[in-house]
Amino acid sequence: MDWLFFFEVSLAGLGFGALYALTAVAFVVIYKATRVINLAMGEMLMLGAYMFFGFAAALALPIWAALILALVGGALLGLILERLVIRPMLGESPISVFMVTIGLSSVFIGLVEIIWTAAPRSLPSFLPSDPIFIGDAFVAPKTFWSFVIAAVVIAVFLVLFRFWRGGVALRATASDQGAAYGMGINVPMVYSLAWGVAGLLAAGAGVLLGSIAGISSEMGFFGLTVLVVVIVGGLDSVLGALLAGLLIGWVESLAGVYLGGEYEHLVTFMILMVVLLLRPWGLFGTREIERL
Amino acid sequence: MNILNVDGVSLAFGGVHALRDVSLSVAEGTITAVIGPNGAGKTSLFNAISGFYRPQAGRVYLEGSDISRTGPPRRAALGLGRTFQNIALFRGMTVMDNVKLGAHVRTRTGPLAAMFYLGRARREEVRIRSEIEREVFDFLEIDHIRRSPVAALPYGLQKRVELARALAMRPKVLMLDEPVAGMNREEKEDMARFILDVKEQWGVTVLMVEHDMGMVMDICDQVYVLNFGQRIAGGPPAEVQQNPDVIEAYLGADDMTTLRERLRGDRGAA
Amino acid sequence: MRIGSPKETYAADESLFRTRTQWVWFGILLLSLALYPFVANLYWLFLACLICINIISATGLNILTGYTGQVSLGQAAFMGVGAYTVAWLDNNATTPFILNLLAAGVMTTLVGLVAGLPSLRVKGLYLAIATIAASFILQFVFINWESVTRGTRGINIQPPQLFGMEFDNPDTFYWLVVPVTVLMVILAANLFRTRVGRAFIAVRDRDISASVLGINLPLYKLMSFAIASFYAGIAGGFYAYFFGSINPESFPLLMSIFFLAAIIVGGLGTILGSILGAVFMTLTPELLRYGVDVLEPFVQDASALLSPVRTLVFGLLIVGFLLFEPHGLAEIWRRVRRFFHLWPFRN
Structure with missing residues (x-):
């Protein structure tokens, strides 16, 4: 066995895994704060990438401006969705809310295809392209830099989540909504905050993913893999999202190279089935105590 | 003969002990009540009997056979019927x-x-x-x-x-969780009559959790008192009514006369 | 205005249609279904057949999602299992049409049971996620199990034959698919007159207290999943016969979303809703196509917009109905009916 090659494949997988982790964190933030399983996460990510594409390629704005606008756009998208669609569904069964997000994903795909057609496109490149070596192993520069950026963003997010007032309010709401409300936390505001932050993270992940793999109206599929990631990690665990993201990225990369490209996602969904059967609350998730 | 026996049941959630070594027996064709202050573990006991919670220790017997390892649907089929505190229609x-x-x-x-x-x-x-x-x-x-x-x-x-x-x-034992909570006086009287009729006309054994002392004293043959997850008394209503532990649990003091008056008052109201 | 409908036996009061008016309307429906082919042209017959296939599948999904409260995003993939079963039998055996169709139903039920196993461990939404996984795994099988599915090239199916007749056209196929659809719908309606259907609804409304009342939750969840899969299998079998060829792309995830949209738009947890939803959702793309034709002279490449607009409209219908009319078209229908029942005394 060629260990150097194995190492290179693993590094590429971890690079992709970092993007899974980033999106998975966005997913978990929404779930923790609002208990919504957002199936449109992948499509929010796709919209972020297309916004970047629109600003940078069509409007020919400088890269940094397009990036900022795409991130702001992603955050706004999250806020608008929460206010217009999710909040009116408060108190409905989780299944209805889940189905609403399925509808949203379909809306976003339709929108993107109407505006930009279904054809795949590539994003203007903005990441450094000098080849990177770790020891003897070669890492594609885009993968390397997107890993670094994702890692930095996640680190910043974790610090905010832990120490910033908004982060604390979010965690308080996640652990006990009623108590948080009683302590004077503005719960509706926390809902908006969670969706806004998630929208921003998703848009960022979308731009990174697009710059590695190009964009198309099918890139929302990424969101389904992220769904697997959060289930494996545990729906309400940030740590689980991070580790499972890296794990799934790594496994997919190995499966893709050693078994063949068509096995990449098959392996992911096989893992999902096994986890659902053996440990449905995930590796780090909370096992809910059922009450009457 | 006892149709339902609960033998040394203990139940804990994390570190919280909902029930500690609770035993009680329900004689066939009687009305038995479980009373106690809020949070005493009454509903937890019901859930343990109907199989929704798995106690860490103890056994539940229905008609002499051990149903401790039996799932809720099977227990229902064996003859445990129940209603819920906050209406589960x-x-x-x-x-x-x-x-x-x-x-x-x-x-x-x-x-x-x-x-x-x-x-x-x-x-x-x-x-x-x-x-x-x-x-x-x-x-x-x-x-x-x-x-x-x-x-x-x-x-x-x-x-x-x-x-x-x-x-x-068509249960053998009918478990009622606070059957008259939140009712007005007329509705309470109707319900009390139905429960008595269930016992007398249907021959069904009734086990109930109830806060309304007046009704408990009026229609029950046997009363068990829970406090902080432990059984502190058991016996005919008149006897339990005199039990100093019960009075203390309810009042937090040993002012017997007050309690007796209160119980009598409730009884008059119901 | 109608007042009361006295009955002398409980059997009569338990019947599917409780009033004479309902029987009359049912008769009128059957009669118009029988007359329809004599007035409709080939295009409308084609649509009628397609609607029937979709009604079968939507009814199955509504049993699972609307009545039992378990979301599935695998209905299209399960139809694929049915379609491939028919295709394989058609190409490798000489079994008659009816048997192939039944085999499609049974095969899909078995596959569905395996895919539904995770729902035993967990509640609600996890099943939806498991069915997404099942969809992709099945898609993989359709593409890669070449000896059976012929991979991406697809597979052809001969038109069905019965009593020496060949049903190779919408105007003949109609007589095959309509009776089966009517039967399947009645079977589904019957289900909810009995303990099985009530148990499904109990699982949906309060799954924990249902178990204390003696309902075996895993059993009924799995049973519901099996029945939904059976309906998908029959619909898929018809689909294969109707279109004469299938390939792995015939049953995309979007098609599962189509069926979810159909039952949401029609009305979750009502038989009528499955029918109305399937009709509405089958006709919507046709309406869109018509709209695109109108736009053609004014908008460049209008026909290229058809598919994205359809995707968009499906999504909007799901979101819109869940937000504003969560009981769907069936509820609107009920309101209209009530108006006429009470007319002219109240409006």
Whole structure:
């Protein structure tokens, strides 16, 4: 066995895994704060990438401006969705809310295809392209830099989540909504905050993913893999999202190279089935105590 | 003879002990009450008996056979019927369908027979319909609302429908979790009469959790008192009423005269 | 205005249609279904057949999602299992049409049971996620199990034959698919007159207290899943016969969303809703196509917009109905009916 090659494949997988982790964190933030399983996460990510594409390629704005606008756009998208669609569904069964997000994903795909057609496109490149070596192993520069950026963003997010007032309010709401409300936390505001932050993270992940793999109206599929990631990690665990993201990225990369490209996602969904059967609350998730 | 025996049941959630070594026995054909202050573990005890919680220690016997390892659906089939503290009716269904659901354990139709609705499926459906009409709806006087969606009914009637659903199971032991909570005086009197009739006409054993002392003292043959997850007393109502531990649990003091007056007062009200 | 409908036996009161008016309307429906082929042209017959296939599948999904409260995003993939079963039998055996169709139903039920196993461990939404996984795994099988599915090239199916007749056209196929659809719908309606259907609804409304009432939750969840899969299998079998060829792309995830949209738009947890929803959702793309034709002279490449607009509209219908009319078209229908029942005394 060629260990150097194995190492290179693993590094590429971890690079992709970092993007899974980033999106998975966005997913978990929404779930923790609002208990919504957002199936449109992948499509929010796709919209972020297309916004970047629109600003940078069509409007020919400088890269940094397009990036900022795409991130702001992603955050706004999250806020608008929460206010217009999710909040009116408060108190409905989780299944209805889940189905609403399925509808949203379909809306976003339709929108993107109407505006930009279904054809795949590539994003203007903005990441450094000098080849990177770790020891003897070669890492594609885009993968390397997107890993670094994702890692930095996640680190910043974790610090905010832990120490910033908004982060604390979010965690308080996640652990006990009623108590948080009683302590004077503005719960509706926390809902908006969670969706806004998630929208921003998703848009960022979308731009990174697009710059590695190009964009198309099918890139929302990424969101389904992220769904697997959060289930494996545990729906309400940030740590689980991070580790499972890296794990799934790594496994997919190995499966893709050693078994063949068509096995990449098959392996992911096989893992999902096994986890659902053996440990449905995930590796780090909370096992809910059922009450009457 | 005892139809239901609870033997040394202990139940803990994390570090919180909901029940500690609780034992009680329910004699066949009687009405037995479990009383105690809020948070004493009464509903937890019910959940342990109906199999929804798995106690860490202890056993539950129904008609002498150990059902501690039996799942809730099987216990229902063996003859444990129950109602819930905060009404657990199926809101998307009519009164009729809710009550028919109680007869689920006594019927056999499988999916294929159900889809063709011929022969046995049809006969079974018509049979339980007429049984429910004759035995349950007439008895509880709810035949006029049989086609109403339960969500639209007033609270008192919902409680009655829930009792109807439990009776449709034809249980051996009927467990009622706060059957008169939140009712006005008239509704309480109706419910007390129904419970007595269940015992006398149906011959069904009743085990209930209730806060209303007056009703407990009036209709029960046996009373058990829980406090902080432990059984602190048990016996005929008059005896329990005099028990200093009970008085202390309720008042946090040993002012017996006050309690006695209060109990008497409640009794007058009910 | 109608007042009361006295009956003398409980059997009569338990019947599927409780009033004479309902029987009359049912008769009129059957009659118009029988007359329809004599007035409709080939295009409308084609649509009628397609609607029937979709009604079968939507009814199955509504049993699972609307009545039992378990979301599935695998209905299209399960139809694929049915379609491939028919295709394989058609190409490798000489079994008659009816047997192939039944085999499609049974095969899909078995596959569905395996895919539904995770729902035993967990509640609600996890099943949806498991069915997404099942969809992709099945898609993989359709593409890669070449010896059976012929991979991406697809597979052809001969038109069905019965009593020496060949049903190779919408105007003949109609007589095959309509009776089966009527039967399947009645079977589903019967289900909810009995303990099995009530148990499904109990699982949906309050799954924990249902178990204390003696309902075996895993059993009924799995049973519901099996029945939904059976309906998908029959619909898929018809689909294969109707279109004469299938390939792995015939049953995309979007098609599962189509069926979810159909039952949401039509009305979750009502038989009528499955029918109305399937009709509405089958006709919507046709309406869109018509709209695109109108736009053609004014908008460049209008026909290229058809598919994205369809995707968008499906999504909007799901979101819109869940937000504003969560009981769907069936509820609107009920309101209209009530108006006429009470007319002219109340409006």
